[in-house]
Structure formats: structure tokens, C-alpha cells
Amino acid sequence: MPPARRSAPGAARSPRRSAYERFGPPRDGRATALHAGAWWLWALGLATAASRTTNPLLLGLIVGVAGFVVAARRTDAPWARSYGAFLKLGLVVIGLRLLFSMLLGSPIPGTHTLFVLPEVPLPAWAQGIRFGGRVTAEQVVFAFYDGAKLAALLVCVGAANALAHPARLLKSLPAALYEAGVAVVVALTFAPNMVADVVRLRTARRLRGRPTGGIGAVLQIGLPVLEGALERSVAVAASMDARGYGRTARVPPAVRHTTTVLTLGGLLGMCAGTYGLLAAQGAAYGLPVLGIGVVLALAGLRLGGRRSVRTRYRPDRWGARAWLVAGSGAAVAGLLIHAGGVDPTGMHPGVVPLEAPSLPLWPAAAVLIGLLPALVAPVPPKEASQ
Numbered sequence: 094m095p096p097a098r099r100s101a102p103g104a105a106r107s108p109r110r111s112a113y114e115r116f117g118p119p120r121d122g123r124a125t126a127l128h129a130g131a132w133w134l135w136a137l138g139l140a141t142a143a144s145r146t147t148n149p150l151l152l153g154l155i156v157g158v159a160g161f162v163v164a165a166r167r168t169d170a171p172w173a174r175s176y177g178a179f180l181k182l183g184l185v186v187i188g189l190r191l192l193f194s195m196l197l198g199s200p201i202p203g204t205h206t207l208f209v210l211p212e213v214p215l216p217a218w219a220q221g222i223r224f225g226g227r228v229t230a231e232q233v234v235f236a237f238y239d240g241a242k243l244a245a246l247l248v249c250v251g252a253a254n255a256l257a258h259p260a261r262l263l264k265s266l267p268a269a270l271y272e273a274g275v276a277v278v279v280a281l282t283f284a285p286n287m288v289a290d291v292v293r294l295r296t297a298r299r300l301r302g303r304p305t306g307g308i309g310a311v312l313q314i315g316l317p318v319l320e321g322a323l324e325r326s327v328a329v330a331a332s333m334d335a336r337g338y339g340r341t342a343r344v345p346p347a348v349r350h351t352t353t354v355l356t357l358g359g360l361l362g363m364c365a366g367t368y369g370l371l372a373a374q375g376a377a378y379g380l381p382v383l384g385i386g387v388v389l390a391l392a393g394l395r396l397g398g399r400r401s402v403r404t405r406y407r408p409d410r411w412g413a414r415a416w417l418v419a420g421s422g423a424a425v426a427g428l429l430i431h432a433g434g435v436d437p438t439g440m441h442p443g444v445v446p447l448e449a450p451s452l453p454l455w456p457a458a459a460v461l462i463g464l465l466p467a468l469v470a471p472v473p474p475k476e477a478s479q
Contacts (some may be wrong), residue, residue: 097269103327109357114187115169117470118468118469118470118471118472119469120142120416120471120472120474121168121472121473121474124341125471126194126258126349126409126413126471127256127259127415127418127470127471128157128261128265128409128410128411128412128415129259129261129262129265129409129413130257130262130411130415130419131256131414131416131418131419132253132256132416132418132466133253133257133262133423134161134418134419134423135253135418135419135422135463135466136159136249136250136252136256136422137249137253137422137426138419138421138422138423138424138425138426138463139155139158139159139249139252139422139425139426139463140249140250141244141426141429141430142155142425142426142428142429142430142460142463143155143242143245143246143249144242144246144428145426145429145432145433145440146242146429146433146440146441146456147238147239147241147242147440147441147442148238148439148440148441148450148452149238149241149450150444150452150455150457151429151440151452151453151456151457151460152242152244153241153244154452154457154460154461155245155249155460155463156183156244156248156463157247158253158460158461158463159249159463160176160180160250160252161464161467162246162252162256162463162464162466162467162470163176163252163255163256164256165467166256166466166467166470166471166472167255167256167473168473168474168475169259170474171289173255173256173288173472174255174289174292175251175254175255175288176251176252176254176255178249178251178288178400179247179248179250179252179254179255179267180251182244182245182247182251183243183244183245183248184244185376186196186240186243186244186247187237187241187244188238188239189240190237190239190240191233191236191237191240192245193236194226194232194233194236195210195228195236196210196225197222197224197233197234197235197282199232199235199236200307201229201231201232201235201444201445202231202445203229203230203232203445204229204231204448205229205230205231206228206229206230207228207229207233207405208228209226209228210224210225210226210227210228210307211225211226212224212226213219213225230447231444231445231447234444234447235444238441238442238444246477247331261409264408265408265409268328286322286325287318287322290317290318290321290322291314291318294314294318294411295314298310298313298314317318319379340401342399344399344400348396348399351393351396352393352396352397353393354393355389355390355392355393355396356390356393356394356397357388357393357394358386358389358390359387359388359389359391359392360386360388360390361386362382362383362385362386362387362389363383363386363390364386364467365382365383365386366379366380366381366383366384366385366386367379369383394427395477414469414470414471417465417466417469417470418465418466418470421444421463421464421465421466422460422463423464424459424462425459425462425463428456428459428462429456429459430458432453432455432456432459436453436456439453439456440456441450
């Protein structure tokens, strides 16, 4: 009888790893952190896709995809809690769009009258503008579609703000944009910190048995929040000044003029190309103009980086997972732009006459590509510890 095969020392103590553990996403850390630019490119891709449709079902699907990825990959950092604020802001935008449409009217003709508001007579110089009057179902539906598109854009930006680390985004910016990037990152960090301060103060008032709603409570909470934000801003400015921010190197005048021409020309090209992509009939010329603008802007930024004398400590790497995350957003944007030309009726449901929106199948499947970051992005420490 052959002797029993003995296992190697220590094999019994090490559990066998599953295929998901071997090939799945790693735990989020300093070495495995996803590049902040990948999150912003993914979110901008979803925002571009949202701008190409007024179908509320597709817009709801885009918001759902962004919310699922945020719920799966956000951390416990203060800026990660700002996603809920962007959702509420989107609802406010929809409400305001409906309110202004009902009060000021709409150019959309309609035959289904919902109710009639008291109409206020306006002077002769305001001819063509009305305040009140008949409110039809067609104008309300059109206003809802328009407001939902803008709300979806805001939610996509909120998803990027909740997932991308502001400090890592600042570290990844080109040297020529560092001063502007500092201002943007400080502004982006200000809102989440203010939201966290409001939540903390409301919790403290609730524990003390004091009211947390009403005008009086808002005034009593707002003053400490603004005071804390001012103190934090002064501390950040002092620390940046102590570390030598703002120092520049001397460059020849010809280099400075060339940098200005390239940067301004590139930004104008990017604005014109982006407008062409977002407009209804501008997709043909928008992409080439956007590409030329990006090339000019990159050349200007590289040349302008000679003024900066700072160094970069441990730069973030743009790895395969960053390509997958950014590529998923670009794929969603490209497929929805293509769907706008192939199936315009499904992307923009009719309002006159009124008809129920239907979900176009392959554009909906294209939106689901945006879920890829929930599978490949590094797992936050809280979820990884469970």
C-alpha cells in the first residue's frame, strides 16, 4: 500500500484563494489607487451620454448606473458623502424647470389643458411674455424631460466628485494648470466639508433635544459652518504659503507668447468641438475640432510647464484598470452619440402628440457598460474588510 501523500509545510494553514480573489480588483491603497482622472473621464462620458437624450428611462438608467458605482466604490472620506447633495440638487433643478414652465409658459403647443393659472397683465414693452395662463400636459412633459437631462448631468458630475480623491487629482494636473487646479480643488473640497459640518452640527443638536429644522435652526447652524470654513481656508492658505506654492521660473518671452497662443487656441477648439458634440446636428464636425483643440492645448500645457519648478512625489500610475474605467465611460458616450443618429425617436420621445416613452434596447445595453468600474476598480477598505 503506497504511503499517504503529505502536504507541504504550511499548506494547511493558508486557505485556498478563489478565482475572484486572484483575478478580482485589489484593495484600495497607496500603490493600487485608481487614477483620479479615470473617474472624471468615466463620469464625463456618462454626462455626454445623458446630454444626447431626453428619454426619461435612459436618463434614469444613467443615474442608476452612476449611483451603483458610487455605492460600490466610494470610501468614507468627506467628499464621498456629497453624492446625495447632488441628487437633491438634481431634484431641485427639475422642480424649478417645471415651476418656470408653468408660470412663464412654453413654446410647445398643447391641447390637453391641466389647469389655468390667473394671468397677470404685463406692460406693452413685455409683449411676447406671459405670466400665468393655461398649463398644458405637453409643456409640463417637455419641461420634465428638459429638467431631467440637466439633473442627470449634475448627478454624473457628483459621482466623479464622490469617487475621485481631490488631492490626487491636483497632483495629477499638468504643471501649467497647477495654480488654477489649486483653486478648483479647494472649491471642490469646500462643498463636501461644508456638508459634513452641517451633518455633524445637526446630529449634535438632535442629541441635545434641540430642533434641527426651521429657519431658526438653519441660522444657528449656518454661522458655525461658515466660521469653520473660513478658519479652514485660512489654515490651508497659510500651509500652502509655507510650502512655497506660487514660485515660478523665468522663461524667454517667445516661449510665453507661444504658450499663450497654443493654450487659448486649444481651449477655443475644445469648446467649439464640445459644443458640436452636444448639439443636435454637430456630431460630424465636433469630433475633429475637439481633437485639434486637445492637441493644441496639450502642446501649450507642456510648453507652459517650464514655468513650474515644483517636483512630484510618488506620481499616480495610469494602469490597465484606469484604462478600463475611462474606456467604459467613453464607450457609453460614443454609443449613445451613434444611437442619436440611428434611432432619434427612441432617444427623444415625442411630446406633441403625447406618447409614452419606450426603452430602446441596445442604447440601454450600451449604458450598462458604465457598470464596469464596479467590477474592476479597487475595493474600498471598508468593503474589503467585510
